[in-house]
Amino acid sequence: MIRVVLPAHLRILARVAGEVQLDVAGQATQRSVLDALEARYPMLRGTIRDQVTGQRRPFVRFFACEQDLSHEPPDAPLPAAVASGAEPFLIVGAIAGGAR
């Protein structure tokens, strides 16, 4: 079971409160976690990563275990503490995103 923390705007969009808990088949990676997240909450498609290229949106960051995982390959294994559910996978709106 993977724990995912969404930014406030996406929690409202997905109509969830607090953390999201996901069962991820196979290895826990950014891609597999996001695939599971978007399967459960289709309204999040396109808000975290591009629907065609799969690229992380420029003003979205991925943090976990006090590390910035934003630039890790999407198929790299997530930290063991995330895979075990001990630590959440944080999806964060970049601090520069609210320019207007």
Place this chain on the structure above:
Amino acid sequence: MSEVRVLVGTRKGAFVLTSDGKREHWDVSGPHFGGWEMYHLKGSPADPNRLYASQSTGWFGQLIQRSNDGGKTWEPVGNKFVYDGVPGTHQWYDGTPHPWEFKRVWHLEPSLTDPDTVYAGVEDAALFRSTDAGQTWQELAGLRGHGSGPHWQPGAGGLCLHTIILDPADPQRIYIAISAAGAFRTDDAGQTWRPINRGLYSKYIPEPTAEVGHCVHHVAMHPARPGVLFMQKHWDVMRSDDAGDSWQKISGNLPVDFGFVIDVHAHEPDTVYVVPIKSDSEHYPPEGKLRVYRSRTGGNEWEALTQGLPQSDCYVNVLRDAMAVDSLDACGVYFGTTGGQVYASADAGDHWAPIVRDLPAVLSVEVQTLS
């Protein structure tokens, strides 16, 4: 008893303003989608409870929201806007080629007859259509395929398709406008397009009378006279009497003919409204006076409408999609400002009063007249 519903898109959410036909007392609902940029909301003429809304942020991209109950509740629908084929390039600000990239939806135009069909004008400029109530979107690629796309360039707001006008007399005919490419028309429901910019003169492009490259800010049409178009260009207010085949300047006695909005009275096809803005680098009213100008002669002769509008120290802008009219008798006129005011006139512009004063910057205003 008639009712008026005003749909307001702002930099930080959407607001729905409602009143009875007297238009004296208003209920304000919102913010809906607080914190998101709401570029445009519009209701279906065929089903006024069906609304579409464009929701976006720099963080999380573009969403489309749909309401089936007049804006009380909303649900996100499809947000996958994929250009048809290889998108190619347009001009960047410096004239170099730049690849087409989807950024946002500027304008949503529901079909006049089918609540499930809606058009979307997007940045980078293209026209999309959904026939399943916004679930899926397909590009009408003949527009970008017209061949002039490599010469289109972004205006200050981006390379945006911001105006979509459906001809009520001819379902095959659609007008669109792009900043800064110009106006285009299809006569075969979007298969093929041609630029309709003859008569426009723009000093900021190498060939001022070129077929494309003009920064058209907005176009308006009266539904009873669909061959007549009114245009607010970057500079110049223009009119066409032949469905855009040719244009004549109608700026006449306006104090300045730069501006963004233009609209037409609901019952008088020759009564036109604009809001002059000082210049392309000073996006506020001349002399700090917020004045709507009205022509009752289809252009050239304009009168300033000032009653109830600030006539000193006013430095707001009125953006291109931020004016609309209702169809009551007398015609109501509405506009929103970047200062967060939405002004309404229940007497065709003679007198104005703010419905709200302190919203986030207003991006768009649309009006539904409900019976």
